[in-house]
Each structure stands twice: as C-alpha cells, then as structure tokens.
Amino acid sequence: MADDSVSELVINDHASTVAADAATEEMKLLGYAVQELPAHAVKDLIAHEVCVRCIFRLFNIHEGIYALLPPKTLYSIIEKATKVEDVVIEITGDTEDVKSLQSFQESEVKSSICSVCLGVLQFSYLDERDVLVGKDHAEDFAMAVAESVKEKGHEIDGFSLEVSLPTLIAENEQVIMSYMKKKYASEVWFQEKFLSEHISVKDALKLSMTHPLEKLLGVKSNISDFRIRLTFEHVDATSAENKTGKNQGNKRIKSDESNVLVKCTNGTIQSGNVSDINSPLRKVGQPCHMTLVCSRAPIFIGGRYLKFSRNVSQTRWIIDDERKGEASVEELIGGNILPMCNGDGYKFHAAGREDIDVRMLGSGRPFLVEIQNSRNVPSEVSIKEMENKINSLESNLVRVKHLKLLGSQGWSLMREGEAEKQKQYAALVWISRPITDDDLQALSSLKDLKVLQRTPVRVLHRRSPLDREKTIHWMKIEKVGGSSQYLLLHLCTQAGTYIKEFVHGDLGRTHPSIGSILGCRAEILQLDVTDVKMDTLTE
Structure with missing residues (x-):
C-alpha cells in the first residue's frame, strides 16, 4: 500500500510539473505575441476603456491562457512587452498622461466595465438577484457556472455550451473597429494584424469556459441533448440627456470621412469625431445581467396502451371546470412517468384516438410521452419499473406494454402511422x-x-x-x-x-x-x- 501511495504521489507531481511547464510555455507565447503589438494603438484602446482581453482578441492573439489570468497580470504583461509608459511620454512629452494611464489601469482592474464586451470577458456580471459578481479569470467563472449546474440536479454525460449576448456588444465593437480603421489604416501593423477576422466575444467566452467546465463537471463538451445556456442582457443606465427628453430613441447616423456611430448608454446612437481621441464610446455604468438555464432536449418514452373502461378519455377532458369521465389515459400514464424522470412537464401523443366510451384492446394503441427537461435519463431497469407501476394501479383502467426509451424519430414514425x-x-x-x-x-x-x-x-x-x-x-x-x-x-x-x-x-x-x-x-x-x-x- 505504501508503494502505491508513493507511486500516486510521483504521478501527481509529474502531472503538476507537466501542467506548470505547459503554462510557462503559454505565458512565453503570450509575451512574444504582445511584444509585436503597437504600443500607441494599445494605449488608445485602453483609453477608450477596452478591457485587456478584448485588446488581445481584437489583435487576433489566440493564446487562450489570457482568459485564465487575472487582469492585473495581463496588464503587467502588456506594460512590460509594449512599454506603454515610454510610448506615452514619447508621444505627449507629459508624465501626467502616464499617471492618468496608471490610474485608469488600477481602476479598470477593480471595477471599470469594458466598453466593448460590457464585462462579459471580464467575468463580471449581475446575477438573478441583481448582485454584482466579479471573477478574476475563466476558471473562477467556470466554477460558479458548474456549481449552479450541479444544484439543478441533472444527470449528464456531456454538455453543449450556448451563449446569448446583447446586440449592444456587436454595435460597440463595430464603432471601435471603425475608429481604429479611420485612424490607423495607413500603418503596416493594421494591415497585417487588425484587418484579419478576429474571434468574437461569444466564441472567446465559450473557448475560455469549455475546458474548465469539462474538468469541473467530469464530462466532455459535444453535441449533446443537455444544454448550458448563458444569457447576458444589458440594461442601459438612464443618461442625463434622456432625463431631459433629448436624444430619445434610436437614431442611426450615416458615417462619412469624420464620423462614426457611437452607441450611448441610454441606447441612442450618436456621431463621434474619429480624429478626436477624447470622443470614446459612452461608458456603461454596470455589466450585463446574466441568467443561467440548464435544459435537456425532450426525451420520448413510448409503448402501447390498453384501455379497459368506457368512462376514460384519452386526454384530460374538462368542460366548464367539470371533468368528463373518471380519468384519462394521458394522466394515468404520463403522471406516473414524469416523477421518475424528474422533468418539468410532459406531453402525451398517441397514434390516433378512441372515444371515451370505446375500449382499446388487443395489441394496444402506440403512444409517446414527451418529457420536457428531464433531469434523469431512465435506464432499462427504471423503464421496467415505470411499466410495472402503471400496470399495478388499483383502478386497473389502463395498462401499458413494450415500454421503452425512444429517440425523437419515434414521433415521426407515429405521425406517419396515423394516416397510413x-x-x-x-x-x-x-x-x-x-x-x-x-x-x-x-x-x-x-x-x-x-x-x-x-x-x-x-x-x-x-x-x-x-x-x-x-x-x-x-x-x-x-x-x-x-x-x-x-x-x-x-x-x-x-x-x-x-x-x-x-x-x-x-x-x-x-x-x-x-x-x-x-x-x-x-x-x-x-x-x-x-x-x-x-x-x-x-x-
């Protein structure tokens, strides 16, 4: 046993060493990539309150480690690699600009919301209770997501991550891109780096989250019936202009040689002079609201039912708050299957129907029960338990046979059979x-x-x-x-x-x-x- 423990420690140490070496190598690659960035353009984006992760993204830096590092570390890498402070002094000749930049960097690390991603890639958001939540990096954010998924009690063997973002993010990014093009289009680095297609905010978030979620949930991300959906919505702060009744509504202004569209915090779109560095996007006062929803595509449990009573309808039949018949096939079958699947609800589908006073005998009528957002995927054993439970009901009004888990194609086959x-x-x-x-x-x-x-x-x-x-x-x-x-x-x-x-x-x-x-x-x-x-x- 002692030898086994020693071997396990050696293996763990080796794995940790390999991981550390890989992280060091990624840090080096990130440092090399950042060294090639134009310092004056980086300073320009920072001044427009674009977060460091969006800066990397817009410059097509693909080393994903930047999502796993806290903002303070990322700014340190940028400062060392691009010598932003020296560039600012060289351009302006004024150390006050450097102090201003340092002050902004410190405040950005603490609280400032990115004018492009609106906090999404800063892992800052308002939760369902309107509480501000801030995470340093992707692994912390993934941990919060994983805990929420586990709380919902789903049995999962894989997952598909979906992200929905407000249109304001795409609009603000287009404004920044237009601004950079107008100002730097003639520079070589712009032609080589900035014009190529860059990764979107949505894809950047998904790429940074997928691997940590796989480790935390213990399953792989793939094309799965189980979906984790992150929905970000932004409620713009009411501006002083809106309070006075000015600039209300959305007004799109056509860009020309000197103007670009600027999306304001109150939802209005105004023109901005691209030659004026002091005309950035309007600052948003808070990050997006984020809601997390876990859902599974419907599962179908099918078989054949027999109805022995002439006073049982196929589906729930209530007229003027009065039930017709003593029960329904739908309730007797679906009502007993749903709890065993722990789903949100069910729909009952049958291959045709019989009147309430008509018995269904012989081989039985094919049916499907569609379970919505099932937290448990039933095994063959639990399917058999469902069948026995329904068939042992004291009322003996309905029985089922050939009960089994079917794919969604079962629904198509049944609909086809109704007519043919x-x-x-x-x-x-x-x-x-x-x-x-x-x-x-x-x-x-x-x-x-x-x-x-x-x-x-x-x-x-x-x-x-x-x-x-x-x-x-x-x-x-x-x-x-x-x-x-x-x-x-x-x-x-x-x-x-x-x-x-x-x-x-x-x-x-x-x-x-x-x-x-x-x-x-x-x-x-x-x-x-x-x-x-x-x-x-x-x-």
Missing part, C-alpha cells in the same frame, strides 16, 4: 329488421370498400368541415344468439375512419354505410378497438 396504418374493430350493431344470410354475405364479400366521410356532426365544433375518403379493407359478421336484430361486426379499416358513422350513416354524411348497404337503420351499441398495426414504432 390499419386498425381493427369489433362492434355490437343493432339493425331495424331481422338479419338474413344474404345480409351476412353482402357485408362479408366487400373488400377495400371506398367510403366518403364528411366531418361527423358530433365533431363539427372542433374539426374542419372536410370530405375524407377512407378504405374499409374487410368485414366479418357474426350473429348474436337469441336475437335476429343484433350482429357482431369485425372490420379492418384505414386509420382515421369514423366507425360509428360508417355504421349509422350520420344522416347521409358517410356513404356508403352499413345502414345504406342493408337498406335499413343501423346503430352501434358498443365499440372496441382490437388492433392497431404500427409495427415500426414499438414492436
């Missing part, structure tokens, strides 16, 4: 005269009978008045012992056929019908669905 698959029924039918052998023969001989059905009267209040052609594939007739006016009708039809209307004709709205074929009145007394053939979904 076949369904079998058994109906107890009464006719207004004694049935004859000729009647039995006439009905049984009909194959692939085309029926035109106008939207039934009983559903006109919720369905469009359309004519639908459906197919009755076959029918079989059984006499009912002890009565000459009752028959048991077995039939196989195209999905979506109105069976009750096919029997009684619905005042001529369905033609032909059992009544019109036999030349008498026909009424359906009881109806059961005995088979729904959709093997591709759940078999």
Whole structure:
C-alpha cells in the first residue's frame, strides 16, 4: 500500500510539473505575441476603456491562457512587452498622461466595465438577484457556472455550451473597429494584424469556459441533448440627456470621412469625431445581467396502451371546470412517468384516438410521452419499473406494454402511422329488421370498400368541415344468439375512419354505410378497438 501511495504521489507531481511547464510555455507565447503589438494603438484602446482581453482578441492573439489570468497580470504583461509608459511620454512629452494611464489601469482592474464586451470577458456580471459578481479569470467563472449546474440536479454525460449576448456588444465593437480603421489604416501593423477576422466575444467566452467546465463537471463538451445556456442582457443606465427628453430613441447616423456611430448608454446612437481621441464610446455604468438555464432536449418514452373502461378519455377532458369521465389515459400514464424522470412537464401523443366510451384492446394503441427537461435519463431497469407501476394501479383502467426509451424519430414514425396504418374493430350493431344470410354475405364479400366521410356532426365544433375518403379493407359478421336484430361486426379499416358513422350513416354524411348497404337503420351499441398495426414504432 505504501508503494502505491508513493507511486500516486510521483504521478501527481509529474502531472503538476507537466501542467506548470505547459503554462510557462503559454505565458512565453503570450509575451512574444504582445511584444509585436503597437504600443500607441494599445494605449488608445485602453483609453477608450477596452478591457485587456478584448485588446488581445481584437489583435487576433489566440493564446487562450489570457482568459485564465487575472487582469492585473495581463496588464503587467502588456506594460512590460509594449512599454506603454515610454510610448506615452514619447508621444505627449507629459508624465501626467502616464499617471492618468496608471490610474485608469488600477481602476479598470477593480471595477471599470469594458466598453466593448460590457464585462462579459471580464467575468463580471449581475446575477438573478441583481448582485454584482466579479471573477478574476475563466476558471473562477467556470466554477460558479458548474456549481449552479450541479444544484439543478441533472444527470449528464456531456454538455453543449450556448451563449446569448446583447446586440449592444456587436454595435460597440463595430464603432471601435471603425475608429481604429479611420485612424490607423495607413500603418503596416493594421494591415497585417487588425484587418484579419478576429474571434468574437461569444466564441472567446465559450473557448475560455469549455475546458474548465469539462474538468469541473467530469464530462466532455459535444453535441449533446443537455444544454448550458448563458444569457447576458444589458440594461442601459438612464443618461442625463434622456432625463431631459433629448436624444430619445434610436437614431442611426450615416458615417462619412469624420464620423462614426457611437452607441450611448441610454441606447441612442450618436456621431463621434474619429480624429478626436477624447470622443470614446459612452461608458456603461454596470455589466450585463446574466441568467443561467440548464435544459435537456425532450426525451420520448413510448409503448402501447390498453384501455379497459368506457368512462376514460384519452386526454384530460374538462368542460366548464367539470371533468368528463373518471380519468384519462394521458394522466394515468404520463403522471406516473414524469416523477421518475424528474422533468418539468410532459406531453402525451398517441397514434390516433378512441372515444371515451370505446375500449382499446388487443395489441394496444402506440403512444409517446414527451418529457420536457428531464433531469434523469431512465435506464432499462427504471423503464421496467415505470411499466410495472402503471400496470399495478388499483383502478386497473389502463395498462401499458413494450415500454421503452425512444429517440425523437419515434414521433415521426407515429405521425406517419396515423394516416397510413390499419386498425381493427369489433362492434355490437343493432339493425331495424331481422338479419338474413344474404345480409351476412353482402357485408362479408366487400373488400377495400371506398367510403366518403364528411366531418361527423358530433365533431363539427372542433374539426374542419372536410370530405375524407377512407378504405374499409374487410368485414366479418357474426350473429348474436337469441336475437335476429343484433350482429357482431369485425372490420379492418384505414386509420382515421369514423366507425360509428360508417355504421349509422350520420344522416347521409358517410356513404356508403352499413345502414345504406342493408337498406335499413343501423346503430352501434358498443365499440372496441382490437388492433392497431404500427409495427415500426414499438414492436
């Protein structure tokens, strides 16, 4: 055991040494990259209150270590590499400018909000309680995000990081870019470094956050159903001009040789003279509000259900605050699956539907339960537990079978099956005269009978008045012992056929019908669905 402990310590020390060496090498690369920056342009950006990370980003410095270092260290690197103070003295001949720059750098490290990223790359933000939160570097920020993710209780095997930023960031960046182009376009460094496409604030944040989050959450970032979304929104401080009623609203001014668009803190856009270094972007008084939302793409649990009661609707049925029926298939199944997935809610989808007074027997009807933002992804064992729990309900109104976790393609297959698959029924039918052998023969001989059905009267209040052609594939007739006016009708039809209307004709709205074929009145007394053939979904 002692040898194992020693080996572990050696391995850990070696890993730490390797990591330290890698960090040192990245620091060197960053130092070399910064040495090539034009000091006077860097000073210009700092004077416009552009944070150091945005400066690196705008100059296309890709060494990502700068996101992992605190601002004070980053400014130290810039000062040593570019000798900003010497440049300021050389340009202005005034040490007061140096003091001003130092004063600004100190205040920026403490509190100043970047005029471009609005604090996003400074890892400074207002949380949901409006409390100001400031982190020195990406790892601290990632730790806060990871803790919030863990608090929400999701089981995850990967994640996708999404970032949403206010449009003000892009607008302010465009102003800075226009300003730099107008002022420095003729200089060689501008052509070589500043004109090339640079990384955006959104991508810079995602790149700096991904690796620390992977370590803290213990999973990889990939194309995942689980999403971590950071939404930044900026509430502009009300300016004195806005209070006096001036410059209200958004006014876009076309740029010319001497003007660029300047986005102000009150949301207005004004012109600024690019030749005047004292006309920077208006300072924002606070960083963005940030909200973190964790969500999982819906998961689908599917199977087949059987309904044994003639007083249970398929979905929750409430009219004028009064429930119709004693329960619903939707609630009995979805209400028992949702708690085991720990989701926010569910939607129930079925391959067609039966009336409240129609039982669903035989092989059952295919269904899907769509669980929204499930925190637990059920295993095969827990799926079996769900099935047993539903089937052991005391009411015994509904049972399920073939329950399993399905991909989102299950929904497409089921919707396709609603129109294209076949369904079998058994109906107890009464006719207004004694049935004859000729009647039995006439009905049984009909194959692939085309029926035109106008939207039934009983559903006109919720369905469009359309004519639908459906197919009755076959029918079989059984006499009912002890009565000459009752028959048991077995039939196989195209999905979506109105069976009750096919029997009684619905005042001529369905033609032909059992009544019109036999030349008498026909009424359906009881109806059961005995088979729904959709093997591709759940078999």
